[in-house]
Each structure stands twice: as C-alpha cells, then as structure tokens.
Amino acid sequence: MSDEFGGSNASDEPGGARERRYHVDGELIPAGEATVRVDDRGFRYGDAAFETLRAYGGAIFEWDAHADRLERTCETLAMDHGRSRADLRARIDETLDANDLTDAYVRLSITRGVQPGKLTPRSEVDPTVVVVVKPLPRGGLDGEPVWDGPATVRTVETRRIPDEAVPAGAKTHNYLNGILARTELRGSDADEALLCDLDGNLAEGATSNVCFVDDGTLHTPSTDGPVLPGITRRVVLELAEAADVPVREGRYVPEDLRNADEAFLTNTTWELRPVDAVDGRRVGGGPVAERLTRLFDERVDERCY
Amino acid sequence: MSDEFGGSNASDEPGGARERRYHVDGELIPAGEATVRVDDRGFRYGDAAFETLRAYGGAIFEWDAHADRLERTCETLAMDHGRSRADLRARIDETLDANDLTDAYVRLSITRGVQPGKLTPRSEVDPTVVVVVKPLPRGGLDGEPVWDGPATVRTVETRRIPDEAVPAGAKTHNYLNGILARTELRGSDADEALLCDLDGNLAEGATSNVCFVDDGTLHTPSTDGPVLPGITRRVVLELAEAADVPVREGRYVPEDLRNADEAFLTNTTWELRPVDAVDGRRVGGGPVAERLTRLFDERVDERCY
Numbered sequence: 001m002s003d004e005f006g007g008s009n010a011s012d013e014p015g016g017a018r019e020r021r022y023h024v025d026g027e028l029i030p031a032g033e034a035t036v037r038v039d040d041r042g043f044r045y046g047d048a049a050f051e052t053l054r055a056y057g058g059a060i061f062e063w064d065a066h067a068d069r070l071e072r073t074c075e076t077l078a079m080d081h082g083r084s085r086a087d088l089r090a091r092i093d094e095t096l097d098a099n100d101l102t103d104a105y106v107r108l109s110i111t112r113g114v115q116p117g118k119l120t121p122r123s124e125v126d127p128t129v130v131v132v133v134k135p136l137p138r139g140g141l142d143g144e145p146v147w148d149g150p151a152t153v154r155t156v157e158t159r160r161i162p163d164e165a166v167p168a169g170a171k172t173h174n175y176l177n178g179i180l181a182r183t184e185l186r187g188s189d190a191d192e193a194l195l196c197d198l199d200g201n202l203a204e205g206a207t208s209n210v211c212f213v214d215d216g217t218l219h220t221p222s223t224d225g226p227v228l229p230g231i232t233r234r235v236v237l238e239l240a241e242a243a244d245v246p247v248r249e250g251r252y253v254p255e256d257l258r259n260a261d262e263a264f265l266t267n268t269t270w271e272l273r274p275v276d277a278v279d280g281r282r283v284g285g286g287p288v289a290e291r292l293t294r295l296f297d298e299r300v301d302e303r304c305y
Numbered sequence: 306m307s308d309e310f311g312g313s314n315a316s317d318e319p320g321g322a323r324e325r326r327y328h329v330d331g332e333l334i335p336a337g338e339a340t341v342r343v344d345d346r347g348f349r350y351g352d353a354a355f356e357t358l359r360a361y362g363g364a365i366f367e368w369d370a371h372a373d374r375l376e377r378t379c380e381t382l383a384m385d386h387g388r389s390r391a392d393l394r395a396r397i398d399e400t401l402d403a404n405d406l407t408d409a410y411v412r413l414s415i416t417r418g419v420q421p422g423k424l425t426p427r428s429e430v431d432p433t434v435v436v437v438v439k440p441l442p443r444g445g446l447d448g449e450p451v452w453d454g455p456a457t458v459r460t461v462e463t464r465r466i467p468d469e470a471v472p473a474g475a476k477t478h479n480y481l482n483g484i485l486a487r488t489e490l491r492g493s494d495a496d497e498a499l500l501c502d503l504d505g506n507l508a509e510g511a512t513s514n515v516c517f518v519d520d521g522t523l524h525t526p527s528t529d530g531p532v533l534p535g536i537t538r539r540v541v542l543e544l545a546e547a548a549d550v551p552v553r554e555g556r557y558v559p560e561d562l563r564n565a566d567e568a569f570l571t572n573t574t575w576e577l578r579p580v581d582a583v584d585g586r587r588v589g590g591g592p593v594a595e596r597l598t599r600l601f602d603e604r605v606d607e608r609c610y
Contacts, residue, residue: 031344032342037337037339038339038341039437044480045351046481047480047484078491117410119512164463165470174480175351175424175479176352176475176477179426180382183426198503
C-alpha cells in the first residue's frame with residue numbers, strides 16, 4: 001500500500017484546490033468540480049485501480065514500473081479498460097502542464113465506469129480515468145525531505161488482507177484495511193501503522209513498505225507475503241545490491257524491527273523515511289539508510305534531470 | 306454482503322436513470338448528474354458505509370435493523386458522521402417521494418467526505434450522504450419474484466476477507482472481494498459466487514447469505530465466521546423458529562450444501578431465492594424454502610401494508 005500525501009512541503013491548503021485542475025474522463029476540470037457519478041463503480045464498490053506517481057522536474061519517475069503495476073492490477077481485477085499506456089501518460093502530462101507543475105504528486109485512477117446495477121462487472125468497460133495532481137517540491141540532494149520528520153510506527157491489531165481474499169499486489173481504491181489500521185493509532189503519537197499478516201509476520205505499513213538494517217544487512221518482508229511490491233522499495237533494493245549492501249527479503253516479526261540497528265519506510269511520496277521509534281522503542285535511521293537515501297536522490301537526478 | 310439489483314422486474318433501462326433523481330448531500334439531483342468529488346474519501350478509498358433497503362408500499366422494510374447495522378458499520382470505521390437516524394430516513398423518504406416511488410430498491414451511503422490528502426481519517430467529518438433509488442415492484446404473495454430465476458451457484462477460489470483484516474459485519478464500499486469472486490464465474494453458467502473462509506468453511510455469497518435444509522433442519526453459516534449478518538437472513542431464521550422449523554447456525558463446508566435437500570440465498574433485494582444447482586450438482590428449493598418464502602411475504606404484508 002502506498003498512497004500518502006503529506007509533510008510540510010505539501011501544498012494542501014484549501015485555496016490550492018480552487019486553483020488546481022484535475023483530469024476527469026478526458027477533460028481538465030477545476031479540482032473542486034472534478035467529480036464522478038455516484039453510479040460509477042469506482043464510487044459504489046471502490047472498483048478501481050490506481051497509481052501514485054511523482055513528477056520531478058517534469059519527468060515521471062519510474063513511469064514504466066508504475067504503468068506495469070497498473071496493468072497487473074487491472075489484470076487482477078479483470079478490467080480491460082482499453083486505454084493505452086501512451087493515452088494514460090498523455091493525460092498525466094496534460095494535467096501537469098495545465099497546472100504549470102513540474103514537481104508534483106500525481107494520482108492516476110481507472111474505474112470500471114458506470115454499468116447496470118449488478119456487482120458482476122461487464123467485460124465491456126467504458127472506464128473513468130482520473131488524474132489528480134498536487135504541488136510537491138522535490139527534497140532531493142540538498143533539499144528538505146517531503147515528510148514532516150521521521151516516522152513513529154506502531155504495530156496494530158488489524159491484519160493485512162491475505163492474498164487469497166484480495167491480492168496485495170493489486171493497488172485499488174479498496175483502502176479500508178489500511179484505514180482501520182490507521183484509526184488504531186488515535187490517541188498515540190504514531191503516524192504510521194504497521195500491519196502483520198494473519199500469522200503475525202510483519203507485512204507492511206498502511207501506506208508504505210518497511211525496511212530495516214541489522215548487522216549491515218538490509219532486510220524487508222518478502223512479497224511472497226501480503227505485501228505491495230512497492231516501486232520505491234524495489235529501487236532501494238536494487239541500489240543496495242549495486243552498492244554491495246547485503247539484501248535479504250524474508251519473513252520477520254515485529255520484534256526483529258524493534259531490535260534493528262536502523263529502520264526506514266518507503267513509498268513514492270515519502271521516498272525513504274527514517275523510523276524514529278517502533279512500538280515506543282527507539283530505532284532511528286543510520287549510515288545505511290543515509291547512504292541509500294543519497295543513492296536514491298542520485299537515481300532521481302540521473303533519470304529525471 | 307448484499308448489494309444486488311437485478312432481475313427482469315428491475316427497471317434499469319438507460320432511459321430510467323435520466324428521469325430519476327438521487328439525493329446527494331441534501332439535494333435532489335437528476336441521477337445522471339448525481340456525483341461526488343474525486344477528492345471524496347468515498348471515491349479515493351471506498352471509505353463509506355452503506356445499506357441496501359427495500360421500500361414496499363412506501364414503507365421501508367426493517368428500517369430499524371438497517372439503521373442499527375449502519376451505525377455498527379460506522380462504529381467499525383470510526384466514522385462519527387453526526388447525522389441522526391431521522392435525518393437519514395427523511396432523505397430516503399424525500400427521494401422516494403421525488404421519484405413517485407412506493408416499491409423500490411434504495412441504497413443509502415455515507416462517506417467521510419473530502420478531507421486533506423492523507424489516509425488517516427480526521428475525527429471531524431463533513432459526510433457525503435447519497436441516496437440512490439430504483440423502481441422495484443414487489444413480488445409478494447401472488448406476484449413474481451424479483452430475480453430472473455433460481456440461482457446457479459459456484460464455489461470460487463477467492464476467500465472471504467477474515468474479520469481480523471476487515472470485519473465482515475461492516476457493510477462498506479470496499480467490494481472488490483466479492484467482485485473478484487464474481488469474475489471467477491466468467492464462462493460458467495453460475496450467477497452467484499460462494500466464498501469460503503480461509504479454512505475452507507462456507508461463508509456466504511458475493512451479495513447474499515446462504516441457507517440450506519437437511520432432514521427438515523434449516524442450516525446457515527454462523528456469523529462467528531466472516532459472514533455479513535444479513536437482515537433478510539435474520540428475519541428468515543426468526544420466521545423459521547416461530548414456525549417450529551429447527552434452525553442451526555454452524556460451520557459447514559461446500560459439500561454440505563451440495564448434498565442438501567433444499568438451498569436458497571437471501572438478501573434484501575432477492576428476499577429468498579432458491580438455489581438450482583451448486584457446483585453443477587442439482588439442489589433446488591423445496592417445501593421448507595417455499596414455506597419460509599410465504600411467511601416472509603406475510604411478514605412484509607404485516608409490516609409494510
């Protein structure tokens with residue numbers, strides 16, 4: 001899961017939305033008037049695939065990986081929306097242009113549109129395509145990170161939905177599992193909830209993948225479990241391997257994380273975000289997290305500038 | 306789960322929606338223009354509670370039970386929407402009046418509305434309340450049932466989401482679990498998917514509860530498992546007990562259903578719908594199902610006319 005927009009750099013003031021324009025069904029619409037029909041399956045059922053993307057200097061970071069994952073989500077949902085990758089990309093670019101944005105948060109959603117009032121989806125789909133953007137200045141090599149500060153994390157009772165029920169690899173508008181996890185944090189100082197699978201193994205944060213470092217090895221829960229194959233996660237693992245940091249994808253329990261030397265969360269918006277504390281136990285970032293953050297920033301530089 | 310609208314009596318022709326009016330955020334709006342903002346959490350995350358109701362002769366059948374369940378769903382979602390039961394009911398009644406409907410399908414939804422772009426919901430909620438209606442003539446004592454014919458049912462690979470991940474008692478806009486189950490039926494003659502829990506026990510249909518009769522006893526999966534406490538299910542169990550039909554809520558496997566003397570599905574729209582076949586094995590309705598159907602029709606008569 002990864003759909004978080006936040007941090008002090010994020011321009012989410014009420015006035016901002018009035019000026020902004022979103023892309024809905026082929027048209028650029030003022031954000032406050034950008035709507036979908038209540039009969040749309042995206043509203044009725046959360047029957048929609050989406051991706052959160054980052055534009056840096058006008059370029060979409062890891063576009064191919066996001067487009068691939070969106071395609072896999074649509075395959076899982078048996079949603080043959082008929083829109084090409086180039087078409088979707090053009091809508092994103094038009095939206096960024098219309099808002100005069102080069103550094104932005106982008107959310108691309110595709111729903112199965114309006115169909116007769118049955119749960120069973122029809123094969124013929126007239127999809128609803130929505131592009132939402134918000135200004136999001138790059139942190140980058142010398143800048144400030146997008147998050148307010150390191151994360152404070154808590155493991156929660158809510159368990160991650162098993163793949164047998166809804167595959168975790170599908171990034172959809174059905175987000176209540178993560179919302180229930182986050183509501184468990186009320187009254188605590190934590191700002192990210194860590195979900196375990198039904199057997200008590202560490203899965204992921206409500207909107208992030210989790211990584212930790214122990215004795216110099218980078219560990220992260222394997223996507224064999226109910227874990228979203230995060231794109232930032234994958235880039236970080238690649239960068240670690242290229243930098244000769246030992247990497248292990250495995251099965252862990254929260255205790256492993258609490259005892260780690262370093263820990264950080266990854267998602268498209270946060271990039272790498274250090275974990276200050278887990279369940280009240282101080283963990284913090286460290287040299288490996290810092291090195292990977294620098295390598296990540298360099299990768300963004302290479303690819304987007 | 307129970308959100309199906311269908312059958313030959315259902316007025317779902319494209320022209321119908323043009324004339325119809327829905328209730329959105331306090332206003333009656335032509336159905337085709339009834340929308341929610343793409344920033345609404347109901348669209349972004351399926352972060353919404355809902356109920357499917359039936360109006361018979363202008364009266365809402367089992368209103369208190371639906372309002373109670375909606376309240377429980379909102380509690381599960383930690384959504385304190387601040388709208389009274391009377392307020393919600395008034396919106397339903399206004400919508401029925403505006404459409405000159407006395408026999409209708411009604412869908413009442415409450416979302417957490419638009420909030421800043423974070424997954425964590427805020428406690429202060431300005432909810433979006435939506436009422437969708439469609440004409441649905443009563444089958445009733447001498448009429449035709451609302452479904453096209455008996456159900457053909459198939460058990461599917463998709464497993465029901467366990468309560469530890471998202472409680473089955475919460476009726477929400479996160480419906481992909483049922484949609485994935487239904488898409489498994491493509492290419493078969495089945496029109497309802499039967500989901501088991503992770504241990505292979507029978508749970509429920511994608512939009513219905515399942516009941517079966519064996520040696521004169523009425524059986525249905527217990528709501529201790531991941532089973533929506535259907536209101537039609539509960540009414541049927543009460544009617545059975547009052548009529549001295551032995552009732553057992555328990556744990557069953559699909560084989561129990563395939564070997565049953567009679568089987569039927571329940572939901573608000575279908576009422577009681579006989580099951581013709583399960584996994585290709587003929588089951589059918591029978592005397593107990595017919596008797597309970599008659600008692601159900603009489604109950605609607607008593608309560609709504």
